Amino acid sequence: MTDTPSGSPLRDRFSGQVAIVTGAAQGIGFATAKVLAEQGATVVVADIDAKRAESVAAAFNEQGFSSHAHAIDIADEAAVAALADETAMRYERIDILAHLAAIYPFFPYSLDDLSLSDWRRVQEVNLDATFLLARAVLPHMRRRGYGRIVNTSSISVDTVGAPGLATYTASKAGVIGFTRVLAHEAGMDGITANVVMPGLIETDHVxxxxxxxxxxxxxxxxxxxxxCVKRRGQPQDIAHCVAYLASPEAGFVTGQTINVGGGYSFA
Ligand SMILES: NC(=O)c1ccc[n+]([C@@H]2O[C@H](COP(=O)([O-])OP(=O)(O)OC[C@H]3O[C@@H](n4cnc5c(N)ncnc54)[C@H](O)[C@@H]3O)[C@@H](O)[C@H]2O)c1
Structure with a gap:
């Protein structure tokens, strides 16, 4: 599937805008970064995998897009603040936070075997970082009276739950609650906040x-x-939904969770 066909009216959709995309070194984050770059955004490829992030940004620049890599552990409070501040200093604006990074380790089925440190690491990366990133970009978005924040949940929250995914599912449920409050607090400043909820998506990790x-x-x-849709979900399926939620035309959509799962469930 091509992401944004040449000649598409969407090619200039994000012209002049700056997007931070977390988890952009691979999988859904990479697909999202690519769609945003193809549609005109300058993209900060933010990922803990420094080498991959560098090569993604280099490839984007070779294709004529505008991009740079920023190595980061999004669970690190000071590093997240630096990501936002350095981006704003470099480009004088942050229009979009597309937050896709997460970890989804399967722990032993029994909750009895799940250690507190394993529980906490997943909460730190998946939930605490969602708060840290939003808090870090908000002042920069407020300054210009415009912003789009897209966080990522999971269909595991929306279905029957799965053994082994307790800490992941709890973190992804937290993302939805957090984003609703964020939508309230940021709405008066021209900033929207939404959640994309991927179904099962065929990434290398999966x-x-x-x-x-x-x-x-x-x-x-x-x-x-x-x-309902009888094919495997692809990273681009999520990327295009994120691009819509990140776009100027989605300005009246906020606090929502959009299920992109081919109709696996209907919430
Ligand atoms: N793939 C699926 O089926 C599926 C289903 C539901 C939800 N999701 C969600 O979609 C998002 C992307 O999933 P994916 O399958 O592309 O994942 P992935 O594992 O392929 O990619 C995740 C990216 O995040 C980065 N990352 C991990 N920890 C980080 C940290 N501490 N700091 C910075 N970067 C970090 C990784 O290096 C990687 O590049 C995640 O939020 C995931 O929970 C995926």
């Missing part, structure tokens, strides 16, 4: 979680029996 290609195929096949 493909590598199971033991074999056959196991991966069986996992997707089983998922597809319940999906």
């Amino acid at each position: 493909n590598s979680m199971l033991d074999s290609p056959a196991a991966t195929a069986a996992f997707f096949d089983q998922h597809l029996t319940r999906q």
Whole structure:
């Protein structure tokens, strides 16, 4: 699938705008960064994987887009503040925070075996960082009276829950509650805040979680029996929803959670 076909009226959608995209070194974050760059945004490729982030930004610049890499652990409060401040200093604006980075480790099924430190690391990266990032970009968005924040939840919150995903699911439920409050507090300053809720998406990470290609195929096949759309979800499916929520035309949409899961569930 091409992301933004040449000649598309969307090519200048984000012209002159600056977007911080977390988790942009791979998977859905990468696809989102690419769509935003193709549609005219200057993109800060923010990721803990410094090497990959550098090569993504370099590839974008080679393609004629505007981008730079920023290595960061988004759970680090000072580093998040520096990300926002350095971006604003460099470009004099932050229009978009597209926050896709997260970790989703499967811990032993029994909650009895889940350590507090494992629980806390997932909350730090998935939930605490969502707060830190929003708090860091808000003053820069308020200064210009405009901003779009898109956070990421998961269909695991919306369905029946899954054994092994307790800390992940709790963190992703927290993202939804947090974003609703954020929408209230930022709305008066021209800033919207929404959540994209991906269904099962075929990323390298998802493909590598199971033991074999056959196991991966069986996992997707089983998922597809319940999906309305009978194909595997792709990173671009999420990226285009994020791009809409990040766009000027989505200015009357805020505090919402958009389920992009091919109709696996309907909330
Ligand atoms: N893939 C799916 O099926 C699926 C389903 C539901 C929700 N999601 C959500 O979508 C988002 C992207 O998922 P994905 O499959 O592309 O994940 P992924 O693992 O492929 O990519 C995550 C990216 O985040 C980065 N990252 C991890 N920890 C970080 C940290 N502490 N600081 C900075 N960067 C960090 C990684 O280096 C990586 O580049 C996540 O929020 C995930 O929870 C994915």
